[in-house]
Amino acid sequence: MSPRFASTPKPPYYAVIFSAQRTGGDNGYDAAAQAMAELAARQPGYLGAESTRDAAGFGITVSYWDSEENIRNWKRNLDHAAARQQGRAQWYSHYELRVAKVERAYNFAAPETD
Amino acid sequence: MSPRFASTPKPPYYAVIFSAQRTGGDNGYDAAAQAMAELAARQPGYLGAESTRDAAGFGITVSYWDSEENIRNWKRNLDHAAARQQGRAQWYSHYELRVAKVERAYNFAAPETD
Numbered sequence: 001m002s003p004r005f006a007s008t009p010k011p012p013y014y015a016v017i018f019s020a021q022r023t024g025g026d027n028g029y030d031a032a033a034q035a036m037a038e039l040a041a042r043q044p045g046y047l048g049a050e051s052t053r054d055a056a057g058f059g060i061t062v063s064y065w066d067s068e069e070n071i072r073n074w075k076r077n078l079d080h081a082a083a084r085q086q087g088r089a090q091w092y093s094h095y096e097l098r099v100a101k102v103e104r105a106y107n108f109a110a111p112e113t114d
Numbered sequence: 115m116s117p118r119f120a121s122t123p124k125p126p127y128y129a130v131i132f133s134a135q136r137t138g139g140d141n142g143y144d145a146a147a148q149a150m151a152e153l154a155a156r157q158p159g160y161l162g163a164e165s166t167r168d169a170a171g172f173g174i175t176v177s178y179w180d181s182e183e184n185i186r187n188w189k190r191n192l193d194h195a196a197a198r199q200q201g202r203a204q205w206y207s208h209y210e211l212r213v214a215k216v217e218r219a220y221n222f223a224a225p226e227t228d
Binding site: 053 | 182201211214217221
Protein backbone atom coordinates (compact mmCIF):
# COMPACT_ATOMS: atom_id res chain seq x y z
CA MET A 1 0.00 0.00 0.00
CA SER A 2 1.29 3.45 -0.82
CA PRO A 3 1.72 5.89 2.08
CA ARG A 4 -1.60 7.19 3.36
CA PHE A 5 -0.33 10.71 4.06
CA ALA A 6 0.76 13.19 1.42
CA SER A 7 4.15 14.82 1.99
CA THR A 8 3.26 18.36 1.09
CA PRO A 9 5.59 21.36 1.06
CA LYS A 10 5.28 24.42 3.22
CA PRO A 11 2.05 26.35 2.40
CA PRO A 12 0.74 27.97 0.33
CA TYR A 13 -0.43 25.27 -2.07
CA TYR A 14 -3.83 24.04 -3.26
CA ALA A 15 -6.19 21.26 -2.20
CA VAL A 16 -9.00 19.65 -4.20
CA ILE A 17 -11.43 18.20 -1.67
CA PHE A 18 -13.65 15.55 -3.24
CA SER A 19 -16.31 13.97 -1.03
CA ALA A 20 -18.51 11.39 -2.71
CA GLN A 21 -21.10 8.70 -2.14
CA ARG A 22 -20.50 5.60 -4.26
CA THR A 23 -23.35 3.69 -5.82
CA GLY A 24 -23.51 -0.08 -5.26
CA GLY A 25 -21.44 -2.48 -7.36
CA ASP A 26 -18.03 -1.97 -8.92
CA ASN A 27 -18.96 -1.23 -12.57
CA GLY A 28 -15.29 -0.76 -13.45
CA TYR A 29 -14.76 1.77 -10.67
CA ASP A 30 -11.78 0.25 -8.85
CA ALA A 31 -9.63 -0.13 -11.96
CA ALA A 32 -10.57 3.33 -13.24
CA ALA A 33 -9.91 4.95 -9.86
CA GLN A 34 -6.46 3.38 -9.68
CA ALA A 35 -5.68 4.46 -13.25
CA MET A 36 -6.82 8.02 -12.51
CA ALA A 37 -4.73 8.17 -9.32
CA GLU A 38 -1.66 7.07 -11.27
CA LEU A 39 -2.39 9.51 -14.09
CA ALA A 40 -2.92 12.39 -11.64
CA ALA A 41 0.40 11.62 -9.97
CA ARG A 42 2.18 12.16 -13.31
CA GLN A 43 0.67 15.61 -13.92
CA PRO A 44 2.72 18.78 -13.52
CA GLY A 45 2.21 20.36 -10.12
CA TYR A 46 0.80 17.27 -8.38
CA LEU A 47 1.99 17.18 -4.76
CA GLY A 48 0.20 14.11 -3.38
CA ALA A 49 -3.20 12.82 -2.27
CA GLU A 50 -4.97 11.32 0.71
CA SER A 51 -8.04 9.14 0.32
CA THR A 52 -10.35 6.99 2.40
CA ARG A 53 -13.83 5.47 2.18
CA ASP A 54 -16.01 3.73 4.73
CA ALA A 55 -18.07 0.55 4.39
CA ALA A 56 -21.16 2.62 3.47
CA GLY A 57 -19.36 3.90 0.36
CA PHE A 58 -18.83 7.44 1.59
CA GLY A 59 -15.36 8.60 0.63
CA ILE A 60 -13.17 11.67 0.82
CA THR A 61 -10.15 12.20 -1.44
CA VAL A 62 -7.98 15.28 -1.11
CA SER A 63 -5.37 15.90 -3.80
CA TYR A 64 -2.74 18.58 -3.42
CA TRP A 65 -1.38 20.80 -6.20
CA ASP A 66 1.13 23.60 -6.55
CA SER A 67 -1.19 25.99 -8.38
CA GLU A 68 -4.71 26.59 -9.58
CA GLU A 69 -3.40 26.54 -13.13
CA ASN A 70 -2.21 22.95 -12.77
CA ILE A 71 -5.55 21.95 -11.22
CA ARG A 72 -7.25 23.38 -14.31
CA ASN A 73 -4.82 21.56 -16.61
CA TRP A 74 -5.68 18.28 -14.88
CA LYS A 75 -9.37 19.04 -15.20
CA ARG A 76 -8.86 19.46 -18.96
CA ASN A 77 -7.10 16.08 -19.32
CA LEU A 78 -9.30 14.06 -21.69
CA ASP A 79 -9.01 10.73 -19.86
CA HIS A 80 -9.86 12.51 -16.64
CA ALA A 81 -12.85 14.21 -18.24
CA ALA A 82 -14.10 10.84 -19.52
CA ALA A 83 -13.72 9.33 -16.04
CA ARG A 84 -15.66 12.22 -14.50
CA GLN A 85 -18.45 11.68 -17.01
CA GLN A 86 -18.62 8.00 -16.07
CA GLY A 87 -18.54 9.01 -12.41
CA ARG A 88 -21.71 11.01 -12.87
CA ALA A 89 -23.35 8.32 -15.00
CA GLN A 90 -22.52 5.28 -12.88
CA TRP A 91 -20.21 5.48 -9.89
CA TYR A 92 -21.48 8.30 -7.69
CA SER A 93 -24.93 9.20 -6.44
CA HIS A 94 -23.67 12.54 -5.06
CA TYR A 95 -20.40 14.38 -4.83
CA GLU A 96 -19.05 17.72 -3.68
CA LEU A 97 -15.81 19.12 -5.05
CA ARG A 98 -14.11 22.12 -3.48
CA VAL A 99 -10.91 23.84 -4.58
CA ALA A 100 -9.10 25.51 -1.68
CA LYS A 101 -5.85 27.30 -0.99
CA VAL A 102 -3.97 25.76 1.94
CA GLU A 103 -2.68 28.57 4.13
CA ARG A 104 -1.43 26.78 7.27
CA ALA A 105 -0.52 23.20 8.11
CA TYR A 106 0.45 21.22 11.20
CA ASN A 107 1.20 17.60 11.81
CA PHE A 108 1.83 15.06 14.50
CA ALA A 109 3.54 11.69 14.52
CA ALA A 110 3.70 9.61 17.67
CA PRO A 111 7.13 8.43 18.77
CA GLU A 112 7.86 4.93 17.47
CA THR A 113 7.29 2.27 20.11
CA ASP A 114 9.02 -1.08 19.68
CA MET B 115 -27.30 8.99 10.65
CA SER B 116 -26.77 12.69 10.05
CA PRO B 117 -26.31 13.79 6.43
CA ARG B 118 -22.90 12.88 5.07
CA PHE B 119 -22.49 16.02 2.99
CA ALA B 120 -22.10 19.51 4.41
CA SER B 121 -24.42 22.15 2.96
CA THR B 122 -21.94 24.95 2.56
CA PRO B 123 -22.63 28.46 1.24
CA LYS B 124 -21.17 29.99 -1.87
CA PRO B 125 -17.37 30.40 -1.52
CA PRO B 126 -15.28 31.88 -0.10
CA TYR B 127 -15.25 30.07 3.24
CA TYR B 128 -12.68 27.97 5.10
CA ALA B 129 -11.95 24.26 5.39
CA VAL B 130 -10.00 22.44 8.09
CA ILE B 131 -8.72 19.22 6.52
CA PHE B 132 -7.81 16.65 9.17
CA SER B 133 -6.36 13.33 7.97
CA ALA B 134 -5.43 10.88 10.68
CA GLN B 135 -4.40 7.32 11.41
CA ARG B 136 -6.15 5.87 14.47
CA THR B 137 -4.34 3.62 16.88
CA GLY B 138 -5.95 0.29 17.79
CA GLY B 139 -8.68 0.07 20.44
CA ASP B 140 -11.31 2.59 21.37
CA ASN B 141 -9.83 4.14 24.55
CA GLY B 142 -12.76 6.51 24.83
CA TYR B 143 -12.37 7.75 21.29
CA ASP B 144 -15.86 7.18 19.90
CA ALA B 145 -17.65 9.01 22.72
CA ALA B 146 -15.14 11.88 22.68
CA ALA B 147 -15.30 12.21 18.89
CA GLN B 148 -19.09 12.43 18.99
CA ALA B 149 -18.97 14.99 21.82
CA MET B 150 -16.41 17.08 19.90
CA ALA B 151 -18.49 16.95 16.70
CA GLU B 152 -21.53 18.17 18.64
CA LEU B 153 -19.53 20.88 20.40
CA ALA B 154 -17.98 22.07 17.11
CA ALA B 155 -21.43 22.32 15.54
CA ARG B 156 -22.46 24.80 18.26
CA GLN B 157 -19.50 27.14 17.68
CA PRO B 158 -19.91 30.49 15.93
CA GLY B 159 -19.05 30.27 12.26
CA TYR B 160 -19.38 26.48 11.94
CA LEU B 161 -20.80 25.61 8.51
CA GLY B 162 -20.72 21.80 8.55
CA ALA B 163 -18.41 18.80 8.31
CA GLU B 164 -17.78 15.66 6.28
CA SER B 165 -16.02 12.65 7.75
CA THR B 166 -15.13 9.09 6.85
CA ARG B 167 -12.71 6.37 7.95
CA ASP B 168 -11.81 3.03 6.44
CA ALA B 169 -11.38 -0.34 8.13
CA ALA B 170 -7.62 0.27 8.50
CA GLY B 171 -8.34 3.28 10.72
CA PHE B 172 -7.33 5.93 8.21
CA GLY B 173 -9.80 8.81 8.35
CA ILE B 174 -10.37 12.21 6.82
CA THR B 175 -12.60 14.83 8.42
CA VAL B 176 -13.16 18.20 6.78
CA SER B 177 -14.94 20.88 8.78
CA TYR B 178 -16.10 24.11 7.19
CA TRP B 179 -16.05 27.56 8.79
CA ASP B 180 -16.98 31.08 7.85
CA SER B 181 -13.67 32.66 8.86
CA GLU B 182 -10.16 32.00 10.08
CA GLU B 183 -11.03 33.86 13.26
CA ASN B 184 -13.73 31.35 14.15
CA ILE B 185 -11.36 28.47 13.40
CA ARG B 186 -8.92 30.02 15.87
CA ASN B 187 -11.69 30.48 18.44
CA TRP B 188 -12.58 26.79 18.15
CA LYS B 189 -8.92 25.87 18.52
CA ARG B 190 -8.84 27.83 21.79
CA ASN B 191 -11.90 26.04 23.24
CA LEU B 192 -10.64 24.29 26.38
CA ASP B 193 -12.57 21.02 25.90
CA HIS B 194 -11.30 20.89 22.33
CA ALA B 195 -7.74 21.52 23.46
CA ALA B 196 -8.03 18.70 26.01
CA ALA B 197 -9.37 16.35 23.32
CA ARG B 198 -6.48 17.23 21.00
CA GLN B 199 -4.04 16.48 23.78
CA GLN B 200 -5.63 13.06 24.30
CA GLY B 201 -5.58 12.56 20.55
CA ARG B 202 -1.82 12.91 20.52
CA ALA B 203 -1.38 10.78 23.64
CA GLN B 204 -3.69 7.91 22.73
CA TRP B 205 -5.92 7.99 19.69
CA TYR B 206 -3.73 8.89 16.72
CA SER B 207 -0.38 7.61 15.54
CA HIS B 208 -0.12 10.35 12.92
CA TYR B 209 -2.21 13.24 11.70
CA GLU B 210 -2.00 16.12 9.26
CA LEU B 211 -4.10 19.24 9.70
CA ARG B 212 -4.42 21.85 6.98
CA VAL B 213 -6.37 25.10 7.05
CA ALA B 214 -7.50 26.18 3.60
CA LYS B 215 -9.63 28.86 1.99
CA VAL B 216 -12.27 27.37 -0.32
CA GLU B 217 -12.33 29.40 -3.51
CA ARG B 218 -14.54 27.36 -5.85
CA ALA B 219 -17.05 24.56 -5.39
CA TYR B 220 -19.10 22.23 -7.60
CA ASN B 221 -21.45 19.42 -6.87
CA PHE B 222 -23.42 16.63 -8.46
CA ALA B 223 -26.46 14.68 -7.39
CA ALA B 224 -27.84 11.89 -9.52
CA PRO B 225 -31.54 12.08 -10.42
CA GLU B 226 -33.63 10.08 -7.98
CA THR B 227 -34.58 6.69 -9.38
CA ASP B 228 -37.60 4.92 -7.93
